[in-house]
Amino acid sequence: xxxxxxxxxxxxxxxxxxxxxxxxxxxxxxxxxxxxxxxxxxxxxxxxxxxxxxxxxxxxxxxxxxxxxxxxxxxxxxxxxxxxxxxxxxxxxxxxxxxxxxxxxxxxxxxxxxxxxxxxxxxxxxxxxxxxxxxxxxxxxxxxxxxxxxxxxxxxxxxxxxxxxxxxxxxxxxxxxxxxxxxxxxxxxxxxxxxxxxxxxxxxxxxxxxxxxxxxxxxxxxxxxxxxxxxxxxxxxxxxxxxxxxxxxxxxxxxxxxxxxxxxxxxxxxxxxxxxxxxxxxxxxxxxxxxxxxxxxxxxxxxxxxxxxxxxxxxxxxxxxxxxxxxxxxxxxxxxxxxxxxxxxxxxxxxxxxxxxxxxxxxxxxxxxxxxxxxxxxxxxxxxxxxxxxxx
Amino acid sequence: xxxxxxxxxxxxxxxxxxxxxxxxxxxxxxxxxxxxxxxxxxxxxxxxxxxxxxxxxxxxxxxxxxxxxxxxxxxxxxxxxxxxxxxxxxxxxxxxxxxxxxxxxxxxxxxxxxxxxxxxxxxxxxxxxxxxxxxxxxx
Numbered sequence: 001x002x003x004x005x006x007x008x009x010x011x012x013x014x015x016x017x018x019x020x021x022x023x024x025x026x027x028x029x030x031x032x033x034x035x036x037x038x039x040x041x042x043x044x045x046x047x048x049x050x051x052x053x054x055x056x057x058x059x060x061x062x063x064x065x066x067x068x069x070x071x072x073x074x075x076x077x078x079x080x081x082x083x084x085x086x087x088x089x090x091x092x093x094x095x096x097x098x099x100x101x102x103x104x105x106x107x108x109x110x111x112x113x114x115x116x117x118x119x120x121x122x123x124x125x126x127x128x129x130x131x132x133x134x135x136x137x138x139x140x141x142x143x144x145x146x147x148x149x150x151x152x153x154x155x156x157x158x159x160x161x162x163x164x165x166x167x168x169x170x171x172x173x174x175x176x177x178x179x180x181x182x183x184x185x186x187x188x189x190x191x192x193x194x195x196x197x198x199x200x201x202x203x204x205x206x207x208x209x210x211x212x213x214x215x216x217x218x219x220x221x222x223x224x225x226x227x228x229x230x231x232x233x234x235x236x237x238x239x240x241x242x243x244x245x246x247x248x249x250x251x252x253x254x255x256x257x258x259x260x261x262x263x264x265x266x267x268x269x270x271x272x273x274x275x276x277x278x279x280x281x282x283x284x285x286x287x288x289x290x291x292x293x294x295x296x297x298x299x300x301x302x303x304x305x306x307x308x309x310x311x312x313x314x315x316x317x318x319x320x321x322x323x324x325x326x327x328x329x330x331x332x333x334x335x336x337x338x339x340x341x342x343x344x345x346x347x348x349x350x351x352x353x354x355x356x357x358x359x360x361x362x363x364x365x366x367x368x369x370x371x372x373x374x375x376x377x378x379x380x381x382x383x384x385x386x387x388x389x390x391x392x
Numbered sequence: 393x394x395x396x397x398x399x400x401x402x403x404x405x406x407x408x409x410x411x412x413x414x415x416x417x418x419x420x421x422x423x424x425x426x427x428x429x430x431x432x433x434x435x436x437x438x439x440x441x442x443x444x445x446x447x448x449x450x451x452x453x454x455x456x457x458x459x460x461x462x463x464x465x466x467x468x469x470x471x472x473x474x475x476x477x478x479x480x481x482x483x484x485x486x487x488x489x490x491x492x493x494x495x496x497x498x499x500x501x502x503x504x505x506x507x508x509x510x511x512x513x514x515x516x517x518x519x520x521x522x523x524x525x526x527x528x529x530x531x
Binding site: 175176177178179180181182183184185186187188190191207210211214257258 | 408410411413414415417418421456458460461482483484485503504505506507508
């Protein structure tokens with residue numbers, strides 16, 4: 001239900017009336033004011049986004065028509081309800097986001113923070129801004145809320161497409177990893193068929209069991225990586241463990257060659273993320289590093305905690321990135337690889353996924369010496385296990 | 393205990409014990425003497441330290457291994473022991489790689505999993521060839 005803008009306290013200064021009365025007449029002024037009011041209301045109602053104004057007590061004091069349509073109740077206007085009854089934003093997150101809202105506000109205040117939430121199978125992005133209404137004692141907080149469900153779906157499809165493309169190169173590693181134990185299983189079974197010593201038969205059968213478990217583990221790790229992240233639930237993951245798993249997947253590829261691997265891991269707090277997305281980040285970074293070294297060099301995987309951020313670095317001693325390309329490496333479809341070798345989406349996907357978890361990606365490269373990519377994730381927000389699943 | 397002269401000496405270059413073990417069992421049972429190493433660098437060391445290296449009848453070599461890879465080791469084998477037959481046993485069914493290795497003089501390219509009959513047939517052919525022409529370079 002649409003709420004008139006004038007439910008907010010808006011008093012017309014008396015000297016204005018006197019002047020209008022004197023110069024053009026009271027009725028004319030009133031009509032002009034009403035016209036301005038209706039036009040403002042129409043503009044707010046026509047916006048494709050929802051707009052809510054919330055006071056310091058988290059009570060909604062204004063809602064435009066789109067907000068009422070998306071989040072309203074059947075028989076009751078949104079105004080007067082607590083924000084937390086209407087939107088699935090956790091109170092602690094809201095308090096954290098609004099802590100920087102200046103107490104006096106600013107009529108032309110800049111947007112403060114973005115966030116996302118999911119409700120009724122739709123994904124929304126919200127942006128906060130300070131509002132200082134005329135006559136109000138303290139600043140209110142405004143929210144512009146946009147439906148980004150389709151945008152998210154497209155983004156997920158893009159991420160999946162890139163993942164399937166990288167699977168093409170990973171699959172030859174998978175063939176090796178499966179064909180070795182498959183040979184062991186086949187050959188041991190053939191040997192058992194002709195073996196008469198029960199002890200030896202038992203030993204060889206035990207070998208077959210172990211080799212079969214190996215095959216199952218490899219298939220499981222690839223299946224986890226290949227499935228769309230959109231079907232994945234957020235879970236607590238250990239960055240060190242994910243780096244090792246991503247390394248295993250990439251190192252199976254024959255092109256990995258004789259690259260030496262150095263692991264320098266610190267005890268890092270867990271992250272609350274979709275595992276397959278973080279795997280994709282590390283598989284992409286490690287694949288790039290391996291390609292830059294062409295089978296020879298040193299790959300260093302590092303994790304550390306920098307005050308309130310967790311850092312994971314993938315460094316190589318490869319060819320390095322020319323300075324001219326450094327500003328473009330995160331652009332979609334930017335690639336220096338031969339046609340058919342790279343999609344040019346790898347690093348842009350890394351950037352998208354890391355940004356999604358409020359992280360950052362930085363690169364340090366010197367031509368001829370090597371490249372180091374570092375991803376940073378905030379500790380506090382991601383370590384919060386109680387974040388609802390709906391929070392995208 | 394009756395002693396039989398081995399049918400031939402086979403060097404297995406393979407990093408995975410789960411592959412080396414059944415090959416060792418099958419070849420030993422078939423009457424071959426088996427030497428095992430787990431990568432290309434070790435294979436080169438063994439050959440360099442063995443005065444009878446040229447008497448090895450066949451080298452069975454994997455491709456993807458840590459340290460010196462199979463490809464590097466094969467280049468070494470072909471350069472220093474051109475008369476010793478080399479057979480590749482790999483997990484990668486790669487036609488282009490197989491063709492390129494054959495051009496280098498590799499006698500056969502087997503992809504895992506391979507049956508015992510196939511493996512023994514290839515080894516027997518190589519050992520026979522080396523027995524007939526022990527000093528002939530394989531083109």
